[in-house]
Amino acid sequence: MTVIAHETSGRLRLRLDRSSADLWTRSAARVEVVRGVKEVRLNAPCASLIVAFDGTADTRRAILKAIDEPIAADAVPPAEADGPDLAQVVMSGALMALAAVLPPPLRGPVTVLNVAGVVLRGIRAAARDGLTVEVLDAAAISLPTLRREYLTANFTRFLLDLGGYIEASTARRSDHLLRDLLQARPDTVTIETPSGEVIELPYDEVVEGARVVVGTGGRVPVDGVVAAGAAWVNASAVTGESLPVPREAGDSVLSGSVVEDGRLVIAAERVGEATTTARISRYIQEGLADPSGIQSESQKMANRRVLITLASGAGVFALTRDWRRLESVFLVDYSCAVKFGTPIAIKAAMFRAAKGGCLIKSGRSLEAVAAVDTVVFDKTGTLTHNTLEVTDIHRPAGAALDEPELLALVASLAEHTSHPVAGAVVDLAKRRHLAHIGHEEVSFLVGHGIGSTVCGRSIRIGSRHYLEEHEGIGFEGVEALIDRLAHEGKSMLFVSADGELIGVIGLRDRLRAETPAVLRRLRALGIKTVAMITGDHEAKARQIGTALGLDLVFHDQKPEDKARVVEALKAEGRTVAFVGDGVNDGPALMAAHVGIAMPRAADIARATADIVLLEDSLDAIPMLRGLATETMALIRSNFAASVAINSAIMAGAALGRLSPVATATLHNGTTIAILLRALASTGAGRARRSTPVR
Incomplete structure (x- = not known):
């Protein structure tokens, strides 16, 4: 039961059990993804977890439930002490050599001593789990021992230990990638x-x-x-x-x-x-503990293959009465490459994704990315920046100010407000190095515009409604311009001096520079439909959709509509990824098969997303898609290769063409080659974005 050391509104300090210190990081990761949690900080020396949250009773209960849920021992990465056992390989090799030179009466006891561990493991596994690979190993090594074929029995034991050592070393190397990626924190x-x-x-x-x-x-700490x-x-x-x-x-x-x-x-x-590195570590460790669907299926498939091997061996012996053929068949284990190769490939992909700018919360998320055929983007902060850019500056005929003077005038007044439209105008004036124009105090009419006096002239800046209804400004002569800008999906800012319109400024959402290239790469990687959800009116939304070549544009959408759009697309049979960054994106991120949050996303968006981007750029998304499809293809090809090669080995064993020693050598060689191929997918450069973020 969790002990609450201290509590204030929206903040908990939980005392952790020092006897389970190896589980603290996993506990922190569980709490971090609870909806409503803003920040989680693990204080290891004090054995405490500090949680900042939204202060609601529901979130508090969810935090305590998450921290109290038991964590399976096998969900925690193994300690160093449980790593590859080279001493066992040396021992079985030494006993094999000793049995070869001892007098015949002593070879039997040495062989029994050498193989006893394998047999006992098989008996325990049979009692606990039924027919597993340990049972198959025990049967394969017991037969030659009982038939006094000591060389075969000892060599089989040596190959089993050597293969196990290489498998464990390969798995450990994939675990060490996290250390290579993050490095140890400084003292x-x-x-x-x-x-x-x-x-x-x-x-x-x-x-x-x-x-x-x-x-x-x-190293920056x-x-x-x-x-x-x-x-x-x-x-x-x-x-x-x-x-x-x-x-x-x-x-x-x-x-x-x-x-x-x-x-x-x-x-x-x-x-x-x-810190970023601590969050990466927690996400990856949490993700590794949640096996993907293909990983779980691989485990089930591996266990079924054990039964196939045992049944094949029994059938061969029933037809031939040849013990050596039975021994050889029992040494063909389909499950090894499948059981070990799949998680290694998943781990390698998750580490590569982290290096490429994506935090993946589980192997299931990686698998889902490979299956996605539809990507839905929230517009603001995702396809576009949260800022506007000036595209047009128009002066009615006879206006006294030229374009630079008009821009400088508007910027000089607009710098006193934090409105996004004002920010875009001020930014452009700064880039053009325009001088500030002196003015009197600025007045604000919230929701409409601003006003001031400049050189004795009354200046008003704001919406058409403000200038037309409140100030009585006429818009004759610019109606066609206004219609054109509206058709292009642009926002407009109007400027008047002494009751006359002197300028119209057009603005639009500032598209991310990388957006067009990212969308092209996604289509090249098999994405069939790219959609956008926005609260903008139809003309503005269509303009962005046309500019980017989007397949679907959902306009005039309220925040609560986003999840319904995602559900509707799923109902059409699509596999949907949603990319967003706002508080109101949480339901859509949860509704999608894969939710992807931008790095500056609200806490709830990051908590509900399956994947969090590390950099404020979309470039990592096609990298992620390519990595996911490549990983799933690797797993499938490894499985196909394992089945084909081991079937050929089994056929040779069943026909008596391969001795038990040859069968064991070929089988273990195949397994090792497939494991190394899975690990090789960690190639450094391929995971990086093609366009570095500056």
């Missing part, structure tokens, strides 16, 4: 105090707001913003960017990045278990 962190003194602090004592110092060759200094930073281990990028005051840096040249003072924004 201490260099901090600059307010007085300018540089000191060393234990990693767990670093707090938000601390000024962290990282020099050449150092926090997520934050550069407060001082300049450096070339390599973030390839975290974001997949292949080249170092310059970072200076005001730029963001992620934990796990390496300073290749220079020195940075970083204002820490996220520390400890809240």
Whole structure:
């Protein structure tokens, strides 16, 4: 039962059981994905978990339920002590050599000593789980022992141990990819105090707001913003960017990045278990504990193959009465390559995805991405940035101001408001280096516009409704222009001086630069339908849809409509992925077969998504699709190869063409080759985005 050490509104500090410290990270990962949870921080030295949430009773209950749910022992990555046992390989090899040179009377006892462990494991497995690969191994090694074919029995034991060692080594290597990806956290962190003194602090004592110092060759231990200094930073281990990028005051840096040249003072924004590297670790460990559908099916298939081997051996012996053929057939185990190769391929893909900028919460999510045929994007913050851009600046005939003067005038007044339209105008004026125009105090009419006096003239800026209804401004002569801009899906800002219209400014959503290329790559990777959901009116939505070549555009959609659209597409038989970033995207992310959240997404969106992007770019999505389809194809081809090769080996064994020793050698060689092929899918460069994020 969880002990609540301290509680305030929206914050829990939970005391953890020190006897199960190896499960703490998994517990934190479970809590982090609870709807309503804003932040989770694990304080290992104090054995406590700090949870910030929305303060509701439902969320509180869900947090306590998540932390109290038992975690299966086999869901936790094995400890180092349970790794590959080279000593057992050496021991069985030594006993095999010893039995070969001993007098005949002593060979039997040495062989029994050598094979006893395999036989006992088989007996225990049969009693516990029924017919498994351990039972098959025990049968294959018992037959030659009982028939006093000691060389065959000892060599079979040696090959079983050698194959098991290589299988375990391969699996362990795939586990170590996480360590290679993230590196161990530092014991201490260099901090600059307010007085300018540089000191060393234990990693767990670093707090938000601390000024962290990282020099050449150092690894950034926090997520934050550069407060001082300049450096070339390599973030390839975290974001997949292949080249170092310059970072200076005001730029963001992620934990796990390496300073290749220079020195940075970083204002820490996220520390400890809240950093990017800690979140990656939790997501991946949580994901590895949740086997994919194909992984679960592989396990079932592997167990069925054991029965096939036993039945085939019995049939061969019934027809031939040949013990050696029976021994040979029993040494063909279809399950090994299937059982071990599939999880290794899944692990490798998840690690590659993390290097490429995606956090995948489970193997099932990876499998679902490969099956997706329809991708639905929420417009704002996903296909577009959360900002506008100026596209048109028009002056009615006879207007006194030229275009730069008009833009400078509007920007000088608009800089006093935080409205997105104002921000776009101010941004353009800054890029054109236009001078500020002096003015009197700015007045605001919320929802309509702003006004001021400039050089004795009354200036009004805002919507048509504001200027026409409140200020009595006429729009004769610009109706055709307004209709054209509206047809193009653009927003409009109107400017008047002393009761006369002097300017019309057109704006549109700023598309992400990478969006068109990303959509083309998705289609090339087999995505049949690309759709967009937006609350915009039809003309504006259609304009964006046409510009991007979208197949479906759902316009005038309220936030609660998004999930219904996804459900409707699923009802048509489509496999749907939804990409979003807002609080109101949570239901749609959950409704889709695969939910993908942008890195700046609201907490609820990240919690309900199956996949979270690490960088504010869509480039990782086609990388993810390609990786998922490649991984599923690899698993299927490995299975086909395993069945074909082992069937050929079994046929040779059944026909008496292969001795037990030859059968064991060929079978183990096949298994090892397939495992190495699965592990080789971790190739470094292929997981990276084709367009680095700057």
